[in-house]
Amino acid sequence: MHQLSVSxxxxxxxxxxxxxxxxxxxxxxxxxxxxYNYPERSLLFDNLSLNVREGxxxxxxxxxxxxxxxxxxLIDGLLVLKSGAITVDGLSVNDENINEIRNxxxxxxxNPEDQFVGATVEDDVAFGLENRQxxxxxxxxxxxxxxxxxxxxxxxxxxxxxxSGGQKQRVAIAGIIALxxxxxxxxxxxxxxxPQGRKDILQLVRDLKEDNHLTVISITHDIDEAAGADRxxxxxxxxxxxxxxxxxxxxxxQRLKQIGLDAPYPAKVxxxxxxxxITSDKQYMNDEELIAWIKQLVSRM
Amino acid sequence: xxxxxFGRYLPGHSWIHRMSPQSKLLLSFYFVIVIFFANxxxxxxxxxxxxxxxxxxxxxxxxxxxxGIRPLIWLIVFTVLLQVLFSSGGHVLWHFGPFSIxxxxxxxxxxxxxxxxxxxxISTVLTLTTTPLAIADGVQTVLKPLKxxxxxxxxxALMLSIALRFVPTLMDEMETIxxxxxxxxxxxxxxxxxxxxxxxxxxxxxxxxxAINHAENLSTAMEAxxxxxxxxxxxYRLYKWQFRDTISWIVFLLVGGLVLVFRKx
Numbered sequence: 128m129h130q131l132s133v134s135x136x137x138x139x140x141x142x143x144x145x146x147x148x149x150x151x152x153x154x155x156x157x158x159x160x161x162x163y164n165y166p167e168r169s170l171l172f173d174n175l176s177l178n179v180r181e182g183x184x185x186x187x188x189x190x191x192x193x194x195x196x197x198x199x200x201l202i203d204g205l206l207v208l209k210s211g212a213i214t215v216d217g218l219s220v221n222d223e224n225i226n227e228i229r230n231x232x233x234x235x236x237x238n239p240e241d242q243f244v245g246a247t248v249e250d251d252v253a254f255g256l257e258n259r260q261x262x263x264x265x266x267x268x269x270x271x272x273x274x275x276x277x278x279x280x281x282x283x284x285x286x287x288x289x290x291s292g293g294q295k296q297r298v299a300i301a302g303i304i305a306l307x308x309x310x311x312x313x314x315x316x317x318x319x320x321x322p323q324g325r326k327d328i329l330q331l332v333r334d335l336k337e338d339n340h341l342t343v344i345s346i347t348h349d350i351d352e353a354a355g356a357d358r359x360x361x362x363x364x365x366x367x368x369x370x371x372x373x374x375x376x377x378x379x380x381q382r383l384k385q386i387g388l389d390a391p392y393p394a395k396v397x398x399x400x401x402x403x404x405i406t407s408d409k410q411y412m413n414d415e416e417l418i419a420w421i422k423q424l425v426s427r428m
Numbered sequence: 429x430x431x432x433x434f435g436r437y438l439p440g441h442s443w444i445h446r447m448s449p450q451s452k453l454l455l456s457f458y459f460v461i462v463i464f465f466a467n468x469x470x471x472x473x474x475x476x477x478x479x480x481x482x483x484x485x486x487x488x489x490x491x492x493x494x495x496g497i498r499p500l501i502w503l504i505v506f507t508v509l510l511q512v513l514f515s516s517g518g519h520v521l522w523h524f525g526p527f528s529i530x531x532x533x534x535x536x537x538x539x540x541x542x543x544x545x546x547x548x549x550i551s552t553v554l555t556l557t558t559t560p561l562a563i564a565d566g567v568q569t570v571l572k573p574l575k576x577x578x579x580x581x582x583x584x585a586l587m588l589s590i591a592l593r594f595v596p597t598l599m600d601e602m603e604t605i606x607x608x609x610x611x612x613x614x615x616x617x618x619x620x621x622x623x624x625x626x627x628x629x630x631x632x633x634x635x636x637x638x639a640i641n642h643a644e645n646l647s648t649a650m651e652a653x654x655x656x657x658x659x660x661x662x663x664y665r666l667y668k669w670q671f672r673d674t675i676s677w678i679v680f681l682l683v684g685g686l687v688l689v690f691r692k693x
């Protein structure tokens with residue numbers, strides 16, 4: 128099955144083809160039959176393969192302990208594979224290429240407090256640039272630009288203790304876009320934020336993605352975040368049990384529940400309505416489609 | 429903690445605020461050494477005048493300096509008393525058993541008092557006008573010569589700046605743990621000494637494991653952002669030696685020279 132192309136895979140498994148425009152782009156990350164286990168624990172990944180295409184927003188969902196964060200760390204070379212290979216932008220992940228690979232990938236981690244290295248906002252954004260030995264004058268320009276793009280420039284002299292969680296995540300994102308990565312990995316970056324902060328951060332990343340043609344991998348428990356992705360991959364106990372567009376994934380809310388995940392709000396509405404005898408021909412709709420459909424129903428009554 | 433002034437920074441834009449941290453650090457050091465050369469009224473008078481001038485230049489209100497002295501007042505009083513009661517020589521004014529007060533010992537006691545005051549003042553000026561970050565950078569610059577003997581100066585500076593950055597974080601965490609344990613019925617700060625030490629364990633152990641978690645997450649985040657070692661990096665901040673540093677040094681060196689001259693009298 129690994130030899131099939133992804134679109135073939137969908138035809139083969141689900142009997143329908145997925146949007147070709149998204150799926151025919153070049154792979155930027157290729158994860159090839161990898162195995163990995165933490166020391167003194169059984170295999171977490173056994174022959175896992177996954178491709179990420181350039182410019183797509185990929186959501187990686189799954190329960191706690193399903194291996195989502197581990198996969199992100201393996202891609203960035205923070206953990207070392209047991210077997211298999213990972214290629215990022217044509218470079219295989221190994222000790223030799225590690226700096227090149229980390230230039231291409233920026234990760235925003237879950238806990239905003241722990242990834243704040245600098246003593247002030249400015250210093251934190253400059254940290255990655257200092258590591259890459261960027262000259263000082265250039266550094267000041269880039270820091271200013273990055274902080275302005277996340278709307279944190281007026282907070283540049285603040286210390287982390289005087290920032291909110293959302294603001295710290297903005298600084299973390301600024302620190303990453305200062306390095307011009309091709310890939311941004313959000314490792315549950317919004318999980319500790321309130322709904323508004325979460326929305327703001329996601330909108331920010333979405334805008335950045337459009338402006339800079341980035342590839343985004345978002346690891347998340349937030350099902351609504353996943354619903355906005357181009358493609359959703361479900362990981363369960365170290366195995367990919369499904370990958371599809373959000374429409375395809377959320378069309379089966381029952382199965383999501385079986386593996387301990389929730390369905391997005393529109394899917395729940397559709398399900399609740401179908402239990403009351405109001406069925407639609409479409410399995411999943413986003414907010415706008417749902418509203419349009421309900422309006423249509425009401426007008427027909 | 430709020431009346432603990434030492435190590436607190438007050439933002440400002442005075443002459444002293446804008447001096448480079450490395451020269452402030454070295455000047456404070458130099459000044460403390462000069463204090464120990466002073467031995468008579470003229471030299472102490474000169475140094476006191478200089479300190480008053482420095483305080484005025486820093487634009488920080490005198491009240492802050494007085495606050496800085498308060499926690500140390502008992503130490504000062506104790507030392508001065510010892511000096512007054514036990515030193516010998518000079519005309520005896522009063523004596524009782526081993527204690528005696530002479531005109532000489534009174535003068536000595538006064539000098540010790542001024543000496544304490546001067547040292548506290550200069551270090552308070554340093555910490556009030558310099559951000560912790562700038563102090564860390566200043567230490568790095570000052571220690572740079574030690575690189576020749578393979579001393580890991582950059583690593584030390586990085587450690588210092590991360591430590592300073594995590595002080596408020598760990599303080600907050602301590603507060604949280606304190607409250608969480610209180611909510612579970614732990615009684616901090618009362619009972620016998622033994623009881624109090626025992627009560628500290630449910631505070632310290634979570635704080636310790638929390639610190640290790642922070643360290644692990646931080647090192648992962650640092651590595652992911654391309655950190656490999658502390659030496660091959662450029663610096664975002666630059667604290668250049670400025671014209672005002674040169675002027676300050678000239679003033680301090682002149683005063684130091686005068687103190688050496690006054691010693692002879």
